[in-house]
Amino acid sequence: xxxxxxxxxIKFRLTDGSDIGPKxxxxxxxxxxxxxxxxxxxxxEKENGPRTLKDVKLISAGKILENNRTVGECQGPLCDIPGGxxxxxxxxHPSSVxx
Numbered sequence: 001x002x003x004x005x006x007x008x009x010i011k012f013r014l015t016d017g018s019d020i021g022p023k024x025x026x027x028x029x030x031x032x033x034x035x036x037x038x039x040x041x042x043x044x045e046k047e048n049g050p051r052t053l054k055d056v057k058l059i060s061a062g063k064i065l066e067n068n069r070t071v072g073e074c075q076g077p078l079c080d081i082p083g084g085x086x087x088x089x090x091x092x093h094p095s096s097v098x099x
Contacts, residue, residue, distance in 0.1 A: 008071055009085045022085045027072030031065045050092045057091040
């Protein structure tokens with residue numbers, strides 16, 4: 001079953017309520033790749049942005065998503081709505097300064 005089912009439209013909700021996206025990703029896209037996309041599109045005017053993938057946590061349907069999983073593996077029942085946009089929440093935990 002290739003086609004539209006293999007594509008998910010996702011927007012990333014930042015802690016201040018603003019969004020990055022929506023953007024369409026293949027279901028085979030890894031969570032790490034989504035985080036790379038967030039790093040690349042992080043609004044320059046926002047302070048305390050993430051610097052590395054380890055600084056970013058993605059939450060979807062109340063679950064923290066693991067980097068090695070694919071978007072298709074992480075999608076919940078609400079993602080099955082045709083033409084719907086999935087919202088993933090972005091939490092930034094800046095790396096602690098090395099001592």
